[in-house]
Amino acid sequence: xxxxxxxxxxxxxxxxxxxxxxxxxxxxxxxxxxxxxxxxxxxxxxxxxxxxxxxxxxxxxxxxxxxxxxxxxxxxxxxxxxxxxxxxxxxxxxxxxxxxxxxxxxxxxxxxxxxxxxxxxxxxxxxxxxxxxxxxxxxxxxxxxxxxxxxxxxxxxxxxxxxxxxxxxxxxxxxxxxxxxxxxxxxxxxxxxxxxxxxxxxxxxxxxxxxxxxxxxxxxxxxxxxxxxxxxxxxxxxxxxxxxxxxxxxxxxxxxxxxxxxxxxxxxxxxxxxxxxxxxxxxxxxxxxxxxxxxxxxxxxxxxxxxxxxxxxxxxxxxxxxxxxxx
Amino acid sequence: xxxxxxxxxxxxxxxxxxxxxxxxxxxxxxxxxxxxxxxxxxxxxxxxxxxxxxxxxxxxxxxxxxxxxxxxxxxxxxxxxxxxxxxxxxxxxxxxxxxxxxxxxxxxxxxxxxxxxxxxxxxxxxxxxxxxxxxxxxxxxxxxxxxxxxxxxxxxxxxxxxxxxxxxxxxxxxxxxxxxxxxxxxxxxxxxxxxxxxxxxxxxxxxxxxxxxxxxxxxxxxxxxxxxxxxxxxxxxxxxxxxxxxxxxxxxxxxxxxxxxxxxxxxxxxxxxxxxxxxxxxxxxxxxxxxxxxxxxxxxxxxxxxxxxxxxxxxxxxxxxxxxxxxxxxxxxx
Numbered sequence: 001x002x003x004x005x006x007x008x009x010x011x012x013x014x015x016x017x018x019x020x021x022x023x024x025x026x027x028x029x030x031x032x033x034x035x036x037x038x039x040x041x042x043x044x045x046x047x048x049x050x051x052x053x054x055x056x057x058x059x060x061x062x063x064x065x066x067x068x069x070x071x072x073x074x075x076x077x078x079x080x081x082x083x084x085x086x087x088x089x090x091x092x093x094x095x096x097x098x099x100x101x102x103x104x105x106x107x108x109x110x111x112x113x114x115x116x117x118x119x120x121x122x123x124x125x126x127x128x129x130x131x132x133x134x135x136x137x138x139x140x141x142x143x144x145x146x147x148x149x150x151x152x153x154x155x156x157x158x159x160x161x162x163x164x165x166x167x168x169x170x171x172x173x174x175x176x177x178x179x180x181x182x183x184x185x186x187x188x189x190x191x192x193x194x195x196x197x198x199x200x201x202x203x204x205x206x207x208x209x210x211x212x213x214x215x216x217x218x219x220x221x222x223x224x225x226x227x228x229x230x231x232x233x234x235x236x237x238x239x240x241x242x243x244x245x246x247x248x249x250x251x252x253x254x255x256x257x258x259x260x261x262x263x264x265x266x267x268x269x270x271x272x273x274x275x276x277x278x279x280x281x282x283x284x285x286x287x288x289x290x291x292x293x294x295x296x297x298x299x300x301x302x303x304x305x306x307x308x309x310x311x312x313x314x315x316x317x318x319x320x321x322x323x324x325x326x327x
Numbered sequence: 328x329x330x331x332x333x334x335x336x337x338x339x340x341x342x343x344x345x346x347x348x349x350x351x352x353x354x355x356x357x358x359x360x361x362x363x364x365x366x367x368x369x370x371x372x373x374x375x376x377x378x379x380x381x382x383x384x385x386x387x388x389x390x391x392x393x394x395x396x397x398x399x400x401x402x403x404x405x406x407x408x409x410x411x412x413x414x415x416x417x418x419x420x421x422x423x424x425x426x427x428x429x430x431x432x433x434x435x436x437x438x439x440x441x442x443x444x445x446x447x448x449x450x451x452x453x454x455x456x457x458x459x460x461x462x463x464x465x466x467x468x469x470x471x472x473x474x475x476x477x478x479x480x481x482x483x484x485x486x487x488x489x490x491x492x493x494x495x496x497x498x499x500x501x502x503x504x505x506x507x508x509x510x511x512x513x514x515x516x517x518x519x520x521x522x523x524x525x526x527x528x529x530x531x532x533x534x535x536x537x538x539x540x541x542x543x544x545x546x547x548x549x550x551x552x553x554x555x556x557x558x559x560x561x562x563x564x565x566x567x568x569x570x571x572x573x574x575x576x577x578x579x580x581x582x583x584x585x586x587x588x589x590x591x592x593x594x595x596x597x598x599x600x601x602x603x604x605x606x607x608x609x610x611x612x613x614x615x616x617x618x619x620x621x622x623x624x625x626x627x628x629x630x631x632x633x634x635x636x637x638x639x640x641x642x643x644x645x646x647x648x649x650x651x652x653x654x655x656x657x658x659x660x661x
Contacts, residue, residue, distance in 0.1 A: 190375055191374065196604045199602055258520060264553075
């Protein structure tokens, strides 16, 4: 993205290490390195996709930005201002700016609240509105996400998965946030409904200029919706580039393998597939040097010892690898 | 890709599986027919609740009863109707001639038995192996599914294994008796993409080696394109289209199939045009569906679709469609 766009959020070397306590005295026996030195920025009106396999730390990054989890180290800046050390009350004004949509539309809505109350809860929290004004806003929001006003008094269980996700989106939008953290927002939905929700997110961005941090494991979905994409592996960003560049010239071997592993819905297509051996190593005992070297087909002696730094190989394209591809 | 020999080994005819619940009858599978030949891979695709899993469970008579019941139809395995066998006869076939891989390898493996013990059970039951003979065979199977250090893994419990490894164990267990038919119900849905690629590769390799016929249940059209030779598309408990994998992707004829293909974001498409939505949602299976189940969501629906249930018509080359107004467009390839 060009520099003229305004930076909303910046992460600097963000870390989240969970201590593992063992024994009678609960001594710290080790750490789970969930997030280990993640840096990136999100600009106004853009969608940054965050991809990686389960356990790579992508959801932890999202939760840390919302301060649902406190980072172990590093900085979170909102429009240049540090928000990672703010107290709960100091954080409050920022909560209005950063909202979230979660994966499971079943557990992220309170089953005992009516749809209208769910959607208006952030409004009641942050804005002093009269009842009539509140009701007006809720019906606007319902229309915006494609729900009918007569559904306002229903309970979550009366909605389908796709509709619940629309409720979640309406709730996030209610306070006109600048950034919405979407954690796997469509992965629980069927393809035909998934398309509806993806299109809705796209429309809302066009209309309100809201930014998304779009966390997902489905590369096709992320490709469709994102302007830029960051690929994570074992708590670190290994590659970050614009969507087109990432897909056309993946430079990290992990990105390359990840892209080639996705089944393409075209039976006539013959392609060379890179099948990675083994499983993702544990974030407790991570491999030395480059964490990916145990599964990398290009790995050499240096990769076991020396940890690669994230380097900018062309404007806006960052890679952490000693032997970058396509360069 | 291995070639099917054309000799059908399993024929499903007009299968109907209903669930009798307090809120009414759920017609999960409502008149589904298909067949599978030796060495062939048939994919059954559809969205959640379309009846694809219930179909696969019905073949092995694993439907919990009550509330479920196979109301009518036949499942002919080498001409013998599995639905008419006694429970004992059925048990001889299950896990031996026809075996199954389930979606969630954590819940389908017994957490208190070692991996070796669980595979051994199959062999003892069907092959009447002694423990020692079984041990040899298990090591062989673990090697077959590319498990490293099989001597160690054989004594481990499921929780000590990763998701991908658990799925390999499931596959080893399913292959223990060299089945003729392998039913794989969403075998890679719970796995990460790189692990999914490993497991799909493994299934392909084993298919070519054992010549087993595979019924692959999935919702992922990408997996279908990579694995299957023939595809059955299901919607609301019925088969709406069946075709060879090439025909299905090149010229889908049912508006639902076309909708599914168009609503998927694709990696091999760089344009960021709007996805084509299928409006509305899957109908409730609690009420009897009059006419075409897809009609309320279909842009091509005519009056006839709302009244009369479409019958399957053959358009040649084994391409059958249940639609009064089939589409036949050549999808533009980017």
